[in-house]
Amino acid sequence: MTDSKTIPNDLPTLYIVPTPIGNLADITQRAIDVLSSVDLIAAEDTRHTGKLLSHFGINTKTYPLHDHNEQQKAQALVEKLQQGMSIALVSDAGTPLISDPGYHLVNQCRQANVRVVPLPGACAVITALSASALPSDRFSFEGFLPAKSKGRKDKFLEIAKVERTCIFYESPHRILDSLDDMLAILGPEREVAIARELTKTFETIRNMPLGELVEWVRSDENQQRGEMVLLVHGFREEASDEIPDEVTRSLSILVKELPLKKAAAMCAEIYNLKKNALYKWGLENLDN
Structure with missing residues (x-):
């Protein structure tokens, strides 16, 4: 039985709806209920979201909201909400706002006292961390690595002495360059995990010293494909047996x-x- 709290009510509401990061079976029943019942779905890519909706037999109208138009379109969506509509916000995969559009819309909704309801669901950061075998009691998500080498090296210098696990997204066409930059700053002994194609057929999750990881990825082109999550073990002071x-x-x-x-x-x-x-x-x- 579906709980009445899982579907839209009479109050105009923005629902933040996570979608699968690969395996369509990972969508929640609550997400399906919301997507089926709202008046409009604000989607990062309406064509991509259209395939998901078609798979689950959902006919709700979509509205494009992406990085290039969000600041201009957010106010129009807030006005629709104020007029009584309920809207679901989705990204191409995973939880909206996590390196995806949605911040400006949610911010404007809060300022306008429009109800915002988040749904729990798929998120590559948490999925990767849970299986990485790296410490998970303290971690930070750093988003996508910079596109240029200097920016990446600056970022790695910034986290070099950070004691918590640091997590990054990276694209397949930059993965080797990013690992080389990481190696130059953090050294070959730093433990690093790579998680790629999470929840998909060729899912791979491996952790090892950075020097070994770079060579492993370089030697296997299959490990240079797909969506990537990089996880870096926090800094550890080298233990010394010498007593002063x-x-x-x-x-x-x-x-x-x-x-x-x-x-x-x-x-x-x-x-x-x-x-x-x-x-x-x-x-x-x-x-x-």
Whole structure:
């Protein structure tokens, strides 16, 4: 049974409707209900969206809203909403506004106190992150990489010491150049994942050190095709086994008055180090 909250009501509403990123079976029933029931669908590419609507037997009229006309057309759509219409906003794939049109329309709707209702659904960023085996507790989506090498290198310099996972979109015709620029800035040991053709027949998700990933993509033309998501492991400070001289001197003094275990614990607290490492050093270097 369809919940009454999943379909448009009497209030003029802008619905933000995610569409599949590849596999048409990933559309939600709520999305189908909304697309079937609204007065108008604002679409990034009406021809592309028309194929999706045809597949599900949806006859709702479409209206073009893309990067090149959104600022001019948004006000016209707000006026339609204010006149009582309900409108669904869709992009070519995934969740609208995520590197897709829609920001200006949603912003103007909010300013005009028009109701905006987002639907959950497909998003390549989250889909890729969930299967990348990279840390997902903290991450940032950085959108599409710049088209030119200098811009890309500047972006990689910007994130070089960022400790969270950073996620980018990239096009197939630039993937090798982007990976080469990434390698030049981040080095061959940085862990990177590539997710391509998500939810489609030739879906590939691989993570490995960047130096290996570049060669793997370069050696297989199939990995240079399709929609790409790049995920970069956050910066990790290289661990050092060396204990500073100041710490070892302090430990040597304390151990004359205290058991090694207690002395190591005190030094660890003072210098913010691991007590096990200090205890091990004491066993190997001090007479107890």
